[in-house]
Amino acid sequence: MSRLIYLDNAATTQVAPEALDAMLPYFTEYYGNPSAIYGFAGKAKGAVEEARRILAEGIGAKPEEIYFTGSGSESDNWALKAAAEAYAAGGKHIITTKIEHHAVLHTAEYLEKNGFEVTYLDVDEKGIVSPDAVKAAIRPGTILISVMMANNEIGTVEPIREIGAAAKEHGILFHTDAVQAFGHLPIDVEEMNIDLLSASAHKLNGPKGVGLLYIRQGLKLRAFLHGGAQERRRRAGTHNTPGIAGFGKAAELAFRNMEQRAAYETKLRDYLIGRVLTEIPYTRLNGDRENRLPGNASFCFRFIEGESLLILLDQNGICASSGSACTSGSLDPSHVLLAIGLPHEIAHGSLRISLSEKTTKEEIDYTVDKIKEIVERLRNMSPLYEDFVKKSDGKDREAG
Ligand SMILES: *Cc1c(COP(=O)(O)O)cnc(C)c1O
Numbered sequence: 001m002s003r004l005i006y007l008d009n010a011a012t013t014q015v016a017p018e019a020l021d022a023m024l025p026y027f028t029e030y031y032g033n034p035s036a037i038y039g040f041a042g043k044a045k046g047a048v049e050e051a052r053r054i055l056a057e058g059i060g061a062k063p064e065e066i067y068f069t070g071s072g073s074e075s076d077n078w079a080l081k082a083a084a085e086a087y088a089a090g091g092k093h094i095i096t097t098k099i100e101h102h103a104v105l106h107t108a109e110y111l112e113k114n115g116f117e118v119t120y121l122d123v124d125e126k127g128i129v130s131p132d133a134v135k136a137a138i139r140p141g142t143i144l145i146s147v148m149m150a151n152n153e154i155g156t157v158e159p160i161r162e163i164g165a166a167a168k169e170h171g172i173l174f175h176t177d178a179v180q181a182f183g184h185l186p187i188d189v190e191e192m193n194i195d196l197l198s199a200s201a202h203k204l205n206g207p208k209g210v211g212l213l214y215i216r217q218g219l220k221l222r223a224f225l226h227g228g229a230q231e232r233r234r235r236a237g238t239h240n241t242p243g244i245a246g247f248g249k250a251a252e253l254a255f256r257n258m259e260q261r262a263a264y265e266t267k268l269r270d271y272l273i274g275r276v277l278t279e280i281p282y283t284r285l286n287g288d289r290e291n292r293l294p295g296n297a298s299f300c301f302r303f304i305e306g307e308s309l310l311i312l313l314d315q316n317g318i319c320a321s322s323g324s325a326c327t328s329g330s331l332d333p334s335h336v337l338l339a340i341g342l343p344h345e346i347a348h349g350s351l352r353i354s355l356s357e358k359t360t361k362e363e364i365d366y367t368v369d370k371i372k373e374i375v376e377r378l379r380n381m382s383p384l385y386e387d388f389v390k391k392s393d394g395k396d397r398e399a400g
Contacts, residue, residue, distance in 0.1 A: 002317065003317050004317050004319070005317055005318045005319065005363045005366065005367060006319050006356070007318060007319055007320045007354060007359065007363075007367065008319045008320055008321050008352075008354055009295055009354040009355060009356045010152050010153075010155075010180065010203070010295070010296060010321070010352060010354035011321055011354070012202045012203065012208065013202060013203060013205045013206075013356060014205060014356070014358075015205060015207055015246065016205040016206075016249070016250055016253055018249055018253060019205060019206050019246040019249040019250040020246065021249075022047075022245045022246055022248070022249035023207065023242035023245050023246040026043075026044060026047060026241040026242040026245055027242055030043035030044050030047070030241075031044070031241075032044050033238055033239075034047075034048050034238075034239045035228070035229075035230060035239070044239075044241045047241055047244065047245040048068070048239050048241060048244050048245075049063070050245075050248060051244045051245055051247055051248025051249075051251075052066045052068075052244075052248075054248045054251055054252050054255075055199075055212060055247065055251050056214075057255075058183070058187070058251055058252075058254075058255040059182075059187045059188065059189050059197065059214065060187070060188040060189050060190050060191070061189050061214050062217065064217065064232070065189075065215055065216060066212050066213075067212060067214075067215055067231045067232075067234055067235050068210065068211070068212055068231060068235065068239065068240070068244055069210075069212060069213055069224070069235060070209055070210065070240070071200055071208075071210070071211045072103065072177070072199065072200030072203070073103040073200075073211075074211060074224070075198035075199070075200070075211045075212060075213040076101065076103035076107060076177055076198050077103065077224070078213055078224040078235075079175045079196040079198060080094070080104065080107045080108060080111065080144070080146060080175065081107060081110075081224075082221040082222050082224060083143070083144045083173050083175065083221060084111050084116055084143065084144060085222060086219075086220055086221050086222060087143040087144065087173065088143070090141070090143050091140065091141025091142060092115060092116045092117055092141060092143070093116070093117050093118075093139060093142040093143065094108060094116055094117070094118045094119070094142070094143065094145075094146070095118075095119045095121065095134060095144070095146070096108050096118060096119070096120060096145070096146045097121045097122075097123060097129050097147055097148070097339075098120045098121065098122060098335065098336075099123050099127055099129075099148070099151055099153075099154075099336045099339050099340075100146070100147075100148050100177065101148065101152055101177055101179070103177070104146055104148070104177055105120075105335070108120075108146075121134065121137060121147075122339065123156075123339055123340060124340075125340050125341050126156060126287055126288040126291075127151055127154045127156035127286070127287050127336065127339070127340050128156055128158065128159070128288065129147050129158050129163065130159075131159050131165075131166055134147070134163050134166050134167075138166070138170050138172065142170070142172050143173060144172065144173045144174075144175060145163065145166075145172055145173070145174050145175070146174075146176070146177070147160065147163050147176060148176060148178070148179075148180070149176045149180065149181035149185070150178075150180040150181040150184075150185065150292075150293050151180070151287070151336060152179070152180050153298060153323040153334055153336040153337070153352060154287035154292075154298045154323075154336055154340065154352075155180075155287045155292035155293040155295075155297070156288050156292055157181070157185065157288075157291050157292060157293065160176055160192050160194070161191065161192050161193075164176075164192045164193030164194055165193055167193060168193040173195045173196065173219070174193060174194055175194075175195065175197070176192075176194055176196070176197050176198070177198045178197050178198060178199050179199055179200045179203055180203060180293060181293070182197075182199035182200075182203070182204060182251075183203075183204035183250070183251055183255065183258070184204065184254070184258070184261075184262065184295070185258075185293070185294075189214060189216070194214070194216075195219060196213065196214065196215055196216070197213070197214040198211065198212075198213055199211060199212050199214075200212075201243065201246065201251075204250050204251060205250045205253070205254065205356075206243075206247040206249075206250030206251065207242070207243050207246040207247065210243035210244055210247050212247070215234075221234070222234075223236065225237055261357045262294040263294075264357055265294035265295045265356070265357060265359075266294045268355055268359060268361060268364060269294060269295060269296070269355055271361065272297050272353065272368065273285055273289075273297050275368045276299060276368060276371065279368070279372055280301065280371065280372055280375055282301065282303065283299055283300070283301050283302070284299065284300050284346075285297070285298070285299055286298040286299065286337065286340065286342075286350070287340075293354075294355075295355040295359075296352070296353075296354050296355075297352070297354075297355075298323065298350065298352045298353075299350065299351050299352075299353075300337070300347065300349045300350050301349040301351065301375050302345075302346060303349070303378075303379050303382045303384050303385035303388065304349045304375055304378040304379060304382065305348055305349065305378070306323075306348060306349050306350045306351055307322060308378055309349070309351055309371070309374055309378065310351070312374045312377075313367075313370060313374065316370045318366075318367055320352065320353050320367075321351075321354070322334070322350050322352065323336065323352045333347035333348050333350075334347060334350065337350055353367070
């Protein structure tokens with residue numbers, strides 16, 4: 001019984017063997033600095049530029065609009081801080097949402113401490129940001145809108161096209177944290193009117209520690225890291241050649257297989273959701289039933305603690321998450337679950353299962369059987385549950 005079932009692909013993914021193969025030559029063979037003049041560095045430079053070309057093409061951008069960074073978090077920090085600074089002369093108001101990743105939320109809070117005013121938009125009960133709410137929040141002095149493309153906890157896909165159109169109409173910069181969507185959903189920065197976009201390799205079977213920021217040509221954003229002249233003087237630091245090569249290869253595979261992969265994951269996800277909701281009472285699905293990331297299923301089980309469920313799943317070799325890696329270790333329920341209107345006691349019983357194209361139906365069946373068993377066991381130890389069952393005769397099977 002030492003099997004491992006990995007169902008936390010929203011937190012990070014396994015590096016694809018092809019991506020690893022693409023990386024290896026740049027450690028010991030072509031280890032030259034891509035910025036060097038001599039011919040020996042040419043291979044390394046070529047790998048960086050080939051990755052840049054693939055990544056740009058996949059989202060309808062130009063290669064010179066792609067800037068390599070050290071992570072999705074860095075890209076989010078750069079986008080918000082540099083855009084705020086560059087456009088401050090036009091005003092100091094920023095619009096974002098209550099369900100962003102902490103890389104955006106905490107950066108927005110930092111900007112608030114430095115004289116900017118931030119509107120954090122509410123979402124509906126499915127986690128959808130209304131384009132009308134975005135429009136209503138725009139005022140003279142609004143310089144930046146940042147709305148994520150898909151939520152990392154509950155999987156909801158946002159109406160980015162409509163929000164981008166609203167931003168364009170008012171001449172306001174539009175940033176999207178596309179870390180969960182990149183390589184998983186079709187993206188076109190032109191059609192979607194995106195000015196700034198963050199992505200990260202390790203969420204699409206690439207290596208950890210490499211991300212990108214798409215910056216629309218013509219935007220005058222300052223450098224994020226000062227130093228050498230890398231990345232057209234906007235992001236200093238010797239290129240992570242292996243990481244970038246791995247990012248490019250992982251993205252190439254992801255773009256090529258996107259439709260097929262999404263179809264497979266969606267089918268398996270819907271099977272999982274169907275089983276959990278019909279077989280485990282007092283359970284709710286978080287996020288939109290259809291309009292969600294192919295690999296994401298997020299639940300709340302009433303009368304239990306998500307953390308206890310995770311520990312017992314782990315004892316059965318199952319890796320899952322309560323929602324966000326950033327909230328584990330803290331007793332606060334997730335800001336996303338609170339934003340969709342869940343009371344604290346229900347938000348505490350959350351479980352996020354995120355699939356990959358390698359997840360099998362057999363693994364899902366085993367996992368659902370275990371969840372069922374564990375939830376029942378935990379509830380049988382809960383005084384709240386005992387009270388509830390006595391009072392309601394078990395009539396109301398919906399949670400929340
Ligand atoms: C994972 C994630 C990030 C952070 O990316 P890192 O590369 O891990 O820093 C940012 N936003 C979203 C939506 C994410 O899922």
